[in-house]
Amino acid sequence: MSTTTDFDFIVIGGGSGGIASANRAASYGARVALVAEGPLGGTCVNVGCVPKKLFWNAAHLATSHELAAGYGFSATPWDFNWGSFKSHRDAYIQRLNGRYAEGLENNRVTLFRGHGRLRGKNQVSVDEKTLLSAAKILLATGGTPIWPEIPGAELGMDSDGFFALGEQPQRVAVVGAGYIAVELAGVLRALGSDVSLVVRRNHFLHGFEPMLREHLMEAMQTQGINLLAQRQVRQLRRDANGLCLDFAQGDCHGGLDAVLWAIGRRPQTSDLGLVAADLATDDDGFLAVDKFQNTPVDGIYAVGDITRAPALTPVAIAAGRRLADRLFGGQSERHLDSSLTPTVIFSHPPIATVGMSEIEARERYGDEQVKCYQSRFVPLLRAFQSEPERTAMKLVTVGHEERIVGLHAIGDGVEEMLQGFAVAIRMGARKRDFDDTIAIHPTSSEEFVTLR
Secondary structure, eight states, X not given: OOOOEEEEEEEEOOBXXXXXXXXXXXXXXXXXXXXXXXXXXXXXXXXXXXXXHHHHHHHHHHHHHHHHXXXXXXXXXXXXXXXXXXXXXXXXHHHHHHHHHHHHHHTTOEEEESOEEESSSSEEEETTTEEEEEEEEEEOOOEEEOOOOSTTGGGSBOHHHHHHOSSOOSEEEEEOOSHHHHHHHHHHHHTTOEEEEEOSSSSSSTTSOHHHHHHHHHXXXXXXXXXXXXXXXXXXXXXXXXXXXXXXXXXXXXXXXXXXXXXXXXXXXXXXXXXXXXXXXOTTSOOOOOTTOBOSSTTEEEOGGGSSSOOOHHHHHHHHHHHHHHHHSSOTTOOOOOTTOOEEEOOSSOEEEEEOOHHHHHHHHOGGGEEEEEEEEOOGGGTTOSSOOOEEEEEEEETTTTEEEEEEEESTTHHHHHHHXXXXXXXXXXXXXXXXXXXXXXXXXXGGGTOO
């Protein structure tokens, strides 16, 4: 192993949270090293948020083309070229990889390519060849898709594999009930694939406001997605007709070109050398941290998907930057409060949500303190459809002042509405504040300030 190189701060992980923290620390004059094994930008840039949103954009254009006929445009079908789209998408992501590398260089962050492992409380090895040392070390290695432990699982693919597909599967089953499952199922269906969504319960998006998942379930079934509820996959096999899912309930679903496992993600902590630093994970592989991102070992910190914080890129970025502010920027109390984290699910239609569901609010404050306002309407964009897809919105308020503790929406454009409303709710907005705000007409967002 080469001679030890000293730094003030070492970051293991080249994803959004790690890079953000490294750059912020370097801006304060800290000597920073970043150890990255995979492509810079991590999951979000390479096999997550960015390629997913580009796919969603393509799917949105496809559905918008269908709407155009009602506005007098020719209804001539479009041909979607999966390979051409993939080439453009991959080139765009490669440019982002390069920009991340340039950013690190411009901020004088030293980049080490390879696998980083703790060699103690203050040392990190890179591919067991180079040894680095620092008084402060950040772990930000992110997560990885979970595969089912069933016979034939290898015949399917995970979400990483989905983004590597060179051609569009014509008949596909998505197994899972989280946001990745509903997003990719929606994209595939909008682009013309025959899609089945396999879930273990009788619904998906468990833990979200029930109005959202019920509305989405209705929309997806109307779009032609085959929902196979209360199914436990026993095995995946290949026969003369293609791939076939066998269920524990005794039935099967066959003739498939592809099966996509979207059953969750796990933290990448198994090969970090945690034992060498007297660190341990919980039973699910997560590292415990306090509100300042401190692990139980002094001088070692963690952000992002290896902690139990919301598994969202902006959360990891914010936590990483605030940590650097605290450690190197003289802001001793700087930390992330993720209690009101706005979230968008790029389903079809999209979902926007921040704060508590009605169920959560009633459990915390009691039934008498909670009042909800909701609406379901046809947005103007869909005025010419014979069976238009509706938008649904809901406010959850608490107390006699009706402080808004939850805002939820599903429908066209809600993904772009949420940011401003999230600011208002974080500032303590009441229903009266919304009522006193002049509506922008005609828009769907005005519904939030006119609810009765």
